[in-house]
Amino acid sequence: MHKTMWRCGHWVMARDYQWRRLNQVMALNQALRVVFPLILLGSLADLVIRGWLTPTGYYYQTLHVENWCPQRARLEQGLLLLQNGAVGLASLGLAIVVSFYLVRQVTRSTDDQLTAGLLAGLTLQLVNVNPVSLQPHHAPAWLAMNLGWHGILAGLVVGLLVGNLYRIGVRIWSSPLDATLRPITLGSLGGLGVATVSGGWLLAAPFTVRAAFNAWLRLPLSFPTGWGQLASFSLLNGAMTWCGTLGALPTTSGQTVAATQNLAAVLGSAHWQVPHVLTVQTVIQTYASMGGPGMALALLLAIFLVRQNAAQRRIGWLSLVPVLGNFNAPLLVGLPVIWRPLLGIPLLLAPLACVSISSLALAFHWVPATAYPLAVSTPGPFLSFLGSGGSLRALLLAIVNLALATAIYYPFVKGDAAVDRRLAEEAKRDATSDELA
Known part of the structure; x- marks a missing residue:
């Protein structure tokens, strides 16, 4: 094996x-x-x-x-x-x-x-x-x-x-x-x-190009409510991010309605029960998008764990503040992750694994679903804690997801560093040959 x-x-x-x-x-x-x-x-x-x-x-x-x-x-x-x-x-x-x-x-x-x-x-x-x-x-x-x-x-x-x-x-x-x-x-x-x-x-x-692009993206994103639909949503999000569509995918009216109904249910009842347990907000935004789409925070942690590439770490430090606020564009452009197959694999797999684990935990009511609005730029691991009214179980699930996503990214980041070294050595040899010629 x-x-x-x-x-x-x-x-x-x-x-x-x-x-x-x-x-x-x-x-x-x-x-x-x-x-x-x-x-x-x-x-x-x-x-x-x-x-x-x-x-x-x-x-x-x-x-x-x-x-x-x-x-x-x-x-x-x-x-x-x-x-x-x-x-x-x-x-x-x-x-x-x-x-x-x-x-x-x-x-x-x-x-x-x-x-x-x-x-x-x-x-x-x-x-x-x-x-x-x-x-x-x-x-x-x-x-x-x-x-x-x-x-x-x-x-x-x-x-x-x-x-x-x-x-x-x-x-x-x-x-x-x-x-x-x-x-x-x-x-x-x-x-x-x-x-x-x-x-x-x-x-x-x-x-406008922007309006046309957003309209095209909304077509397959009507209202995912089950694990299969959420997994497909996550894969589409990752694929579009890898292609260069940075930022969050457009929110549809169905997603907005579900979030509103969940919030109304929590505010109108003494028990934390929501009508829509598995939604984009409760699963993907809360547990599978820390640091931005693609679990960019996990990618950043993997970069700091791999100490073999100074350029990667430099980009990581420059991107630290935006990633902590869930803005992943500098990290994805600086490495780059965009149109790079080796880093594209964990960009799809890490959020998918988080979606699967989180959906299971929510479906069995091991953790409460997030119902409060998620404030923009909230540090990724705290989204679940604040959105669920301060649930420590939700925070623990977020930490588990982050650790799992980091473990998925780690070997690919290490492999990317090895490819970088090979290309750098090849460029150095070519430069030496040109000077001798």
Whole structure:
């Protein structure tokens, strides 16, 4: 059994190593490293806004911020501008940088590289239009800062699409004598193509990319109430997070109604009995999303337990404050976890294990279900304690789940560190060979 697991682990690490050496993946990883500071800045701003400056925030409620921060509304507006600007620029930057690096792999022409990047940025901006502005005698309002955390995936996809199309053009037009003419021609043709696509988008009665994405996500998330549905919800959440859809999945009306009915039942009765025991709030938000979707807090603990990769630990320390507030974007972008198979496996398995254990404990009434609203940025392990009215059994279950999720993440984080070392040694050998040549 031990040998089988050892062989499976080495097979997965070998596949991950081969995956990360692909040109497309290397471009993605380079782009994620470039935008990491923006993601970190946007996460910190979002944490302060939602945790400290809004009435639903944990620190707003516990520290009575309204009593000692008279300029709270003005501060919230300023931080909201910072958050939207940083995250929106990160999405736009991903499209530009991914396309830039993809073209850089096939030509040394800086003009080609920059032209491809600018075309990708233009594409993302022009297909994201505010439909309210499409009125007679009004100029269309092109948007770039409204994408939010879901825009990370949009930036990656647009960057890959435009970058690869431009690469095809470079390979077809490969004459070194046309190094100056080629970016001008391809850029002009690309601009016309983008204008055509955006024009078609306008004629099709468009809506913003963010609204379309949220509407698409809500389709399979109607109202999960059993273990099977909650497990499917968790797997979908993990898969979308791995793809780059950062932040929580949109809440549906059914989930809101269930949470309201649970709260009303608790407030109107002397006994802690809720009509909906297994819901997104009572299971996934409480026990399977500590540190953010994917049990990011467990991933952070596993990083600190694995002492073989200084870069991982540096990202972990930089992401510590946001993760404690359940904002996982810096950690997932900085490592990165996004589009990395080896870390994608525990991203699915750890929450699924927590959903299974928590559903069992709730179904047998070993712990009370959370009914009180969960304040934003509440440290993960305390969600169950506060949401259940101070139940120590609920807190113990949360700690067990966190320990289990950390144990699931640990071997994968250790394997990821080994792949990092192998790639670093390979890059060092290549650099030495180039110097000798």
